[in-house]
Amino acid sequence: MIQISATKWHCSTERLEQLIAQEQSVQLEPMASGLEAEVTKLLLAQEAYVWKVWNGDSKPDINRQYRLLQALIGSGVQVSEPIGWGIDPGGNAVLVTSHDGLPPKKLDDEMLAELAVQLAELHRMRLDGIAPELLPTFDFVPYFFPNIAMHSDLHERLLQIIDRVQYRYEHLIHGDYNSGNVVFSDGRCTIIDWTNGQMGDPRYDFAWAYALLRIYASDKHAAVFRSAYVAIMPLSLVEEQAFEAIAVIRWLLLNRLVGLLRQTTTKSKAQQIMAGNPNLAGLSL
Template sequence: MGIFIDRVEWVDKSDKLDDLLRKAALVTTEPMEQGFEAEVIKINIEKESYVWKVWNKRSKPDIRFQFHLLNALYQQGVSVSKPVGWGIDANADHVLLTTFDGIPVHKLSDQKMTEMAKLLAHIHRIRVEELGNLRLPQHDFIDYFYPGVKEHADIYQAVTSLVPLIPIKQDCIIHGDFHLKNILEEQDRITVIDWTNAQIGDARYDFVWSLILMKLYIPERYAAVFRSAYLLEHPIQEKELAVFEALACLRWTLLNRYGGTPSGPDTIERLKSLVTHNPFLQECGFTDIPIKNRE
C-alpha cells in the first residue's frame, strides 16, 4: 500500500501535520497487525512514528467524530493517541493519522491490569459537557450491541428478559470495546485506541464487557485484579454485575455465531463455566450454547 500524506484532502488537522507534509518525501512504512474494519500502517518520518488508518473495507464510521473525540479526550488528560489529522484519500476512503503509541499489551502484570482499570474508570468519570460541543451518539442498547439478534431466538429471549432487570443508563462516555488488543504499551505508558464504538452509554456494561473478554482470554488472576481495581474506583452492586455479565456472555455468543470472535484452546470451556455459574442465565433457561468453534 502506498502512503502519500500529501495526496490526501485533509479536512481537519493539527499544526503537526503541516510540518509532516513538508517532509512527505521522507515517509517510510512498516506493517502492523490489521483490524477487521480498516487497514493500519505504521509510518515513520525521520525519528517520529505515526499510525495511518484507512477505512477501505465495508465499515464506514464517522472519522470526523473520532478525530475530535480523540482531541477532546487528549485535552482531558486521558491516555489516548493524539490525533494529527483526518481526511479523504484518492480512493475516497477516509484516513485518520495519529501518533504511534506502542504495541498491544502482551506480558501481563498486576500493575498493568490496575493501570488499565484506572484508565477505564477515568474515562467513565468524564462528564459529557467537558468535551465541549462534541456530540456523542446514543444508541438503543439491544439494537447496537446485539445486531441481528432477532434471528437467534434463544439469545433474543434471554436478552429481552434480562434488560428490564437493570434499566440501562446513558449517562457517561463509554469506549464500547475496551480489550487488550485496543490497549497499547510503550515503555511505562498505556494507551487506549480504536474509539469506533464510543458513545454515551452505561459504564457498568462497558466495564463488564471488558471483564468478560478478560475472563475468556487471559489468566483468571489478572482478570480478578482488573475487576477489583475498577470496582475500587467505580463501585457496582453485585446483582448489577451478574446481570451485565449475563448480557456480555450473550453478546459474545452472538458475535461468535457470526464468526466475529477469536477462540483460544479453552475459550469455549470458559464461556460455558461463566454461563453455568450465572444465576440469571440459569433462570432464563440459557444453558445450551450452540457456538461456532474455530479452534
C-alpha cells in the first residue's frame, strides 16, 4: 500500500508537496516491475508520476540516485525528473520521479537508432560537472555477476575473457541499458532506472543492450542498434565478441538464478548467439 504522507521524506520538491497535500485525490495504476523494485504510476489532475519502492532484498543508495538524476539533467542527459525520495512506513526506500512515457511496444528502426545514439552520447559525455561521489566505482564481477563462483563454468570463462580485454572504469555507464529502461512520449526518448549508474566500461553497457535485443527481439533489430552505436563509438571485432560473451554469460547466470526464458524462442536465440561466438564455446544454459 502506498502511503505518501506517512513516508519519511529526505528530499522533497514542490511537486511532491502537492502530492502529499492532495493524497486522497491521487489515483494509482500498476506498472511493469523488475526484479529489484515495485513500480506504480501516480495520477493527480493532469500530472503523472512514478513511485518506485525497493521492497525486496536490493537496498541501493537512493540518495545518490536522486542526486545523480539531478546532475544528469544539469548535464543535458534526458532522464526523469526526481521529485523526492524517502523511507516508507515499512522501512523501504522510495523514489518518486516524473512519468515520461512508456517503453516501446514495437521497436522500429528510428527508435533503435535513437536508443543507440542516446547510449553513445551518454558514454561520450564529460563528467567534470558531476560530483565524484555520484560516480562510484564497483568491482565489476561481484556487482554484475552475483554468486557466479557457484557456477564454475561461467566463472572461469568470464575471468578468462576479462583478462584479455581488461575491463575499464573510465566512463559513466547506465548498468542495465535495454529497451525496457527507455521510454518514449511524443517522440521524446528518456532513459530511466539509474539504480546501477556507475563508472564502468561502455563496451559492456553496449554489449548488454545488444545481447538483450538479439535474445528478446531479433538479430535485425540488434543490427540496427549496433550500426548506429558503432558509428559513434567504434569497436573492434575482438572487442565486440568479447563483450558480447561477457553480457551473455551474465544473462546465462541470471537465467540460472531467476529464469529468463520469457518466450518460446528465447532459448533457441540464446543458443544461436552462443554457437556464433567463439568465446562462448562449450557453455550451456
